[in-house]
Amino acid sequence: MSGAMLELILMATLDTLYMVGISGLVAAALGVPLGVLLYVTRPGQILARPALNGILGIVTNIGxxxxxxxxxxxxxxxxxxVVGSSIGTNAAIVPLTIAAIPFVARLVEGALNEVSPGLIEAAQSMGATPYQIITKVLLPEARGGIITGLTITVVTLVSYSAxxxxxxxxxxxxxxxxxxxxxxNPVVMLITVAILVVMVQGFQSLGxxxxxxADHK
Known part of the structure; x- marks a missing residue:
């Protein structure tokens, strides 16, 4: 294999990491708060807003x-x-991010579902505000599940980027x-697949x- 092809493979790998990294960070920054909103605005929850919850749920499901x-x-x-072009790595980041945000939101909502209602009730009985319950009870208790959800999202983004x-x-x-x-050229195809597999394994192991x-804390 020529040096030029090896350089192309290296650049393509860096481009994929760039796309996955940026879209994953933006999706986490927007998707985690959306997931929290989906959870706390349910009927009977600490910030119950059934109408808002319904709208958020529909938008998330459509996405x-x-x-x-x-x-x-x-x-x-x-x-x-947004980026001035519809092709290239920067252009791919836009749909990758939009696709990942509702994905992250539902996974975060699922992680919050695992938090014991007794913990929330105990915090409320001690006069904790909704903000304090979210930051001191819900997010810390669901930390492991949220990290798992973000790991799944990053792995999915790798396949989406391909x-x-x-x-x-x-x-x-x-x-x-x-x-x-x-x-x-089957060699290039095999190398591409192998790099994607290694990338997925690396992200999964890190997650x-x-x-x-997080579970030990």
Whole structure:
């Protein structure tokens, strides 16, 4: 394999890590608060707002129901508005983030469901405000589950980023399609798949380690 091809593989790997990293961080920053809102605004919860909860639930479900490849094409005008282009790694970050936010929100909501209602009632009986309950009870108690959810999201983003390569998103998916599939080069395809597998295993191992540390605290 030539040095030029090795350089292309390295750059594609870095592009994939860049796409996954940025979209994962933004999705976590927006998806975690959305997941908390979905939980605390339920009927009977500390900030019960059934109407708001219903609207948030519908929006979240719509976001999760659209296949990623369709989402990429559907929001091309918005992507151009945000980053000035509809192709390349920066353009791929926009649909990756939008796809991940509702995913994160539902996983966070699920993690909060595992928190014992008795802990919330105990905090309320001691006069804790909703903000204090969220920051001192809900989030710390659900920490392990939230980290697990974020790990699942990052692993999913790796596969989504490869899919984005099929429509000019850059990264390993683009490399595999252009230099592996289109040029009938199985070696490039195998290397691309191997790097993606290693990437997923690395993120999963890191997530598992963080969950173990969180559970010990």
């Amino acid at each position: 999760r129901s659209i296949p990623f490849i369709i989402l990429m094409v559907a929001i091309i005008p918005f992507t151009r508005l 899919m984005a390569g099929a429509v000019g998103g850059g990264g390993l998916g683009d490399l595999g399609i252009r230099y592996g599939y289109n040029r009938f 598992d380690t963080l969950v173990r540390k």
